[in-house]
Each structure stands twice: as structure tokens, then as C-alpha cells.
Amino acid sequence: MVRIANAVRPRLAKAVTAARPRVARLTRSLRPRPVHLPRPRTVRTWQYAAGAATAGLALAAGVVTAAGPWDANGQRTAERDRAAALERSGGTDHGGRGTPRPAPSAGPVLTGLGRVTGAVDTKKAAPGAKALTDVLGPLLGASALGGTHTAAVVDVATGKRLYGVDSGKALTPASTTKIATAVAALSALGPDHRLTTRAALEPDTGELVLVGGGDPTLTAHAQPDGWASLRTLATDTAAALRERDIHKVTLSYDTTLYTGPALHPIGVNDNLAPVSALTADEGRTDNSTAGPVRRVADPAKDASTKFAGFLKAAGITTTPPGPSKASTRAETLATVSSPPLSALVERMLTNSDNDIAENLARRTALASGEPGSYDGGAKAIAARLTKLGLPMTGASFHDGSGLDRDDRLTADLLTALLVTAGDPGRPGLRPVLTGLPVAGFTGTLTSRYTDGAAGLVRAKTGTLTGVNTLAGTLVDRDGRLLAFAFLASGTTDPMQAQSALDRTATALAACGCGQPG
Known part of the structure; x- marks a missing residue:
């Protein structure tokens, strides 16, 4: 039983109350009962052995417990509380906001994996290729996955590929591209890097310049609670x-x-605002924090107009704002900064946030000596991943979000990115793993796996017309942490394709295909 510290009891009570309906369903579904496990060749995807699920969930809970410290927006905190209460991993969506914390380190997490693996008495080797082929082959061959699919499964502890189907063939990755963007951005900037917006006064003309720093989380909302506030910036500027x-x-x-260009090649689209160094609330025209919605045509002008309104409320009258460039002599009066990059990466991955992705691609470009543009970002991402020694054959980047259909990634590259993010020698990449949505609990996987591997699979989703992808990590029935990537092209029914990928990941988690060690 995971111990509950006194410090988390208030949050724990709140989390348990909010989660009670789902808890009841999970408790019923995981109640121990006698079962007879079939051989790997005949594993039925949606039927979990209670003992195996308990071991996997205990391992997942151990990972969450070892991972601290907890992030700005509450996902890690909520997962810790829920793990303590339910002995399983979970979490809350990244829509909430809170005080920024440093990025967690991969070292304690991997150490924790070893401890918990021993606790559940796992003595099996990694799954074998034939056993995985028997389990995954028929599922990946489903007609719902269209005419072309690729796949790879890798043992995170060793980096060894255990299973592959055309794993070196490059296909359109859709939003799984964000995994690459995250690794590149963290490598270029570091997990503690923050993006700063400032107000500067020109000494000769008295012109006040609002200087955009490329912060996609800058907000005009009244109570941002830890995120960079345009209102706070105006208040401090007015005082100065x-x-x-x-x-x-x-x-x-x-x-x-x-x-x-500010517009993505797909043109005006509800999934992405025109990319600008100065944007408030991602240019959204409502109070949403995630998902598609109509965006303002000129994010910088919109943000500046809101800033002018806040200045007026603080007693400063302004002219209608227009574009300019701050000189090197301009005196900075006030600044606000984003949460650390670790938190931005987690929010991007959990919610599949295209606006954050494209800003991080540009900031990666600037840190790499490239122009802050779509082309510069794509070039910088490829260069950073090449420098990390990742398998780049066939890879092609055109943006940071994966909205561009000309992007190409391989299953080998996606799994290598995930294994690299878990490398104890690269703790700064840890947010790539902690930001992945949790099956049945968070972000783009909240409503998926409700009767499958909820809590066991953490994965980035990807969907474009005719394209469905899934890449992430899971704990199999033997307690091993596996990285996987499944890419399908030529799909005709996105929901059927999505379900087919979920069944495949669930079968991998349920496999128990390892041989005695």
C-alpha cells in the first residue's frame, strides 16, 4: 500500500471526490477473481487478468510516486494523489493552471521502476519477437488500419527493438510529430528555460513597446495562477x-x-492560430484552453489591444497599438515569464496543443542559429535529433505540430525518441514521458481505453484525414516498460482506426510474453 503523506491529504480528498464515479467503475473491473491466462498466441485483447492488472498498476503507481517533483498544471500532483488513494496511476487534464515547478528527473523514475518491479516479483525476460508477432500481427492487420501500417516495440530498459513491421519506413506521423518537437526543444533550451514578454520604453520618443517573446501561454484572463499574465504586465508597467x-x-x-509566414500551410484553421511572437490565449475567441476553436486573424494586435485596456484601467492612456520594433536603447519597465519549458512540453503533449508546438519549434530554431520560421523550426528539429544520434533515415519535418501532411517519421525514430527521453543520463528530457496522455485519464486519451488498458498506457495520439497514429509507453503484464509506435495510413474511418490502435496497445500491455529470466 502506498503511504499517504499528511501534506497531500487535502488534495487527495478533493481528487478522490472528483474521481469517485470512475473509481467505482475501475474498482469493479479490477476486483480480483480466478482466471485462466491463455497462451500469448490466443490472448483476447479486452480481457485482463486481475492479477496481471494489479501488478501493472502497482508498477505504474510506483513510477508516479518516484517521479516527483510535480509539475505546474497539476497533472503529476493529481497522479500522485490518485495513485496513493487507488494504487493506480491517473491524473487530471492539463487545462488547469498552477505554480510552476522544476522538471522531474528520469533517474529516480528508472530507479523506482527497478524497485517496484522487484516488489511485484517480475522475473521474466523481455517479450520475444515470435510471441509479439502472434499477438500484434492480426491486430495490426485489421482492415480498419487501411492499406499501410508500420510498427515498432522497444524495451526501454535495454533499448532493444523487440518487434517491428516496416519500422524503418517513413509515414505521415500526424501529431506524434510533437514527440520529436519536445525532444528537440528540451535539448536546445533545457527544461528550466522560460519565455519572457516585456514592456519597454523608448528613451527618445516615449513610445511604449510591447515585445513578444514567443510565449504561447501568455494570457489575458483575470486569474492565470502561475502562467504569464498580460494583466499583471500592464499593472507593473503602469506603476513604472x-x-x-x-x-x-x-x-x-x-x-x-x-x-x-504566420499562417500554417493548411491555411486558416481552428486548430492553430497564426503563429506570432505575441499572442494572448492562443488567439482563441472563447474561454477555452484546448481543442479547436475560431482564432483571431491578428494575434499580436489582439493581445496589444487587451494590454491597452489593462493599462487604461490602471490609469495610463494609450494610442491605438500598431507594429514597431524596440530599439536596443529601450528601457525594460516590466516583464512576465512563462512556466518552465518542462511544463510547456507536458501541456503540449497532453492536450496535443498545436500552438505550443509551433512556438517551441521556432524557439528551437532561434537557439540553433536558424530563423524563427516554419522552415527554420523544421531544420532545427532535424538537426537536434541528428545530433542526439537518433535514426533519421526517411524523416522529414515541415512544422512542429504534425499538421503538415508532408511530415514523415518512422516507427523506429518515434520509439528511439521515447527511449532517449527515459535515458538516466538525459534527465532534462523526462517531461517527454511525463507529458504523454494517460489512457482513460488525461488529455487526448481521457475518453479512450475505458474498458481496456486504462492507467497502463501513456501515448501521444495522431489523427489526420486518412492517418491514425499512436506512440508511447506501457507496462506489460510482466512488469516491463515498453516503448511502442504504430502508424497507419489510408484509413477511412478514424474512429474504427483509433479503436484498432487502442486494441493493439491493450494487447501489448496484456501480453505477458516474456520468458523466465
Whole structure:
């Protein structure tokens, strides 16, 4: 039984209350009962042995417990509380906001894996290729997955590929591209890097310039609670102006950090705002924090207009804002900064946030000496992954989000990215794993796996017309941590294809295909 510290009891009570309906369903579904496990060749995808599920969930809970510290928006905290209460992993969506914390380290997590593996008495070797072929082959061959599919399964502890089907063939990856973007951004900038928006006063003209820093989480909401607030920036700026006895200014905005087209090649789209170095609330026209919604046509002008309104409320009158560029002599009056990059990466992966992805691609470009554009970001991502020694044959990047249908990745590259993120020697990449949605609990997997491997699978989803992908990690029935990538092209029914991928991941988690060690 996981011990519950006094410090988490208030959050624990709240988490348990909120989760009670799902808890009841999970408790019923996982109640121990006598079972007879079939051979790997005949594993039925949706039927879990209670003993195997308990071992896997205990392992997952151990990973969550060992992973601390907990992130800004509460996912890791909620998972810890729920693991303590239910002896299983879970979490809450990344829509919430909280005080930023440092990125967790991979070292304690992998150490924790070893401890918990021993606790559940796992003495099996990694699954064999034939056993995995018997289990996964028929599922990946389902007609719902279209005419072309590729797959790879890798043992995270050793980095050895255990199973592959055309794993070196490059296909359209859709949003699993964000895994590559995350690894590249963390490698280029580090998990503690923050993106800063500032207000600067020109000494000669008295012009006030709002300088965009490429922070996709900048918000105009009244209570951001830890995220960079445009309202706070205006309040601090107004105070600095009043100290100088300035009560009226010419207001402008500077977006020159980025270059090139602001619109994605797909054009105007509810899934992504025009990419600008200055944007408030991702240019959303409602109060949403995730998912598709109509966006403003000019994010920088929209953010500056809101900033002017906040200044007015603080006693500073401004002209209508227009574009400009801050000089090197401009005096910074006030700044606000994003949460650390680790939190941005987790939010991007959990919610499949295209706006964060494209900003991180541009910031990766700038850190790599490339222009802050779509082309610069794509080039920088490829260069960073090449430098890490990853298998880049066939890979092609055109954006950071995966919305571009010309992107190409292989199953080998996706699994290598996940294994690299778990390398104890690269703790700064840990948010790539902790940000993956949890099956049945968080982000884009919240409503999936409700009768399958809930809590055992953590994976990034990908969906475009005719394309369905899934890549992530899971704990199999023998207690081994596996990385997997499944890519399908030519699908005709996205929901059927999605279900087919989920059944495949569930079967892998239920396999228990390892031989005695």
C-alpha cells in the first residue's frame, strides 16, 4: 500500500471526490477473481487478468510516486494523489493552471521502476519477437488500419527493438510529430528555460513597446495562477510609468522575434492560430484552453489591444497599438515569464496543443542559429535529433505540430525518441514521458481505453484525414516498460482506426510474453 503523506491529504480528498464515479467503475473491473491466462498466441485483447492488472498498476503507481517533483498544471500532483488513494496511476487534464515547478528527473523514475518491479516479483525476460508477432500481427492487420501500417516495440530498459513491421519506413506521423518537437526543444533550451514578454520604453520618443517573446501561454484572463499574465504586465508597467510621471503613451508592439509566414500551410484553421511572437490565449475567441476553436486573424494586435485596456484601467492612456520594433536603447519597465519549458512540453503533449508546438519549434530554431520560421523550426528539429544520434533515415519535418501532411517519421525514430527521453543520463528530457496522455485519464486519451488498458498506457495520439497514429509507453503484464509506435495510413474511418490502435496497445500491455529470466 502506498503511504499517504499528511501534506497531500487535502488534495487527495478533493481528487478522490472528483474521481469517485470512475473509481467505482475501475474498482469493479479490477476486483480480483480466478482466471485462466491463455497462451500469448490466443490472448483476447479486452480481457485482463486481475492479477496481471494489479501488478501493472502497482508498477505504474510506483513510477508516479518516484517521479516527483510535480509539475505546474497539476497533472503529476493529481497522479500522485490518485495513485496513493487507488494504487493506480491517473491524473487530471492539463487545462488547469498552477505554480510552476522544476522538471522531474528520469533517474529516480528508472530507479523506482527497478524497485517496484522487484516488489511485484517480475522475473521474466523481455517479450520475444515470435510471441509479439502472434499477438500484434492480426491486430495490426485489421482492415480498419487501411492499406499501410508500420510498427515498432522497444524495451526501454535495454533499448532493444523487440518487434517491428516496416519500422524503418517513413509515414505521415500526424501529431506524434510533437514527440520529436519536445525532444528537440528540451535539448536546445533545457527544461528550466522560460519565455519572457516585456514592456519597454523608448528613451527618445516615449513610445511604449510591447515585445513578444514567443510565449504561447501568455494570457489575458483575470486569474492565470502561475502562467504569464498580460494583466499583471500592464499593472507593473503602469506603476513604472507613474513613477516617471507618465500618464499617456504611444503604444506599439514588436513581433520581430519570428520571421516568415504566420499562417500554417493548411491555411486558416481552428486548430492553430497564426503563429506570432505575441499572442494572448492562443488567439482563441472563447474561454477555452484546448481543442479547436475560431482564432483571431491578428494575434499580436489582439493581445496589444487587451494590454491597452489593462493599462487604461490602471490609469495610463494609450494610442491605438500598431507594429514597431524596440530599439536596443529601450528601457525594460516590466516583464512576465512563462512556466518552465518542462511544463510547456507536458501541456503540449497532453492536450496535443498545436500552438505550443509551433512556438517551441521556432524557439528551437532561434537557439540553433536558424530563423524563427516554419522552415527554420523544421531544420532545427532535424538537426537536434541528428545530433542526439537518433535514426533519421526517411524523416522529414515541415512544422512542429504534425499538421503538415508532408511530415514523415518512422516507427523506429518515434520509439528511439521515447527511449532517449527515459535515458538516466538525459534527465532534462523526462517531461517527454511525463507529458504523454494517460489512457482513460488525461488529455487526448481521457475518453479512450475505458474498458481496456486504462492507467497502463501513456501515448501521444495522431489523427489526420486518412492517418491514425499512436506512440508511447506501457507496462506489460510482466512488469516491463515498453516503448511502442504504430502508424497507419489510408484509413477511412478514424474512429474504427483509433479503436484498432487502442486494441493493439491493450494487447501489448496484456501480453505477458516474456520468458523466465
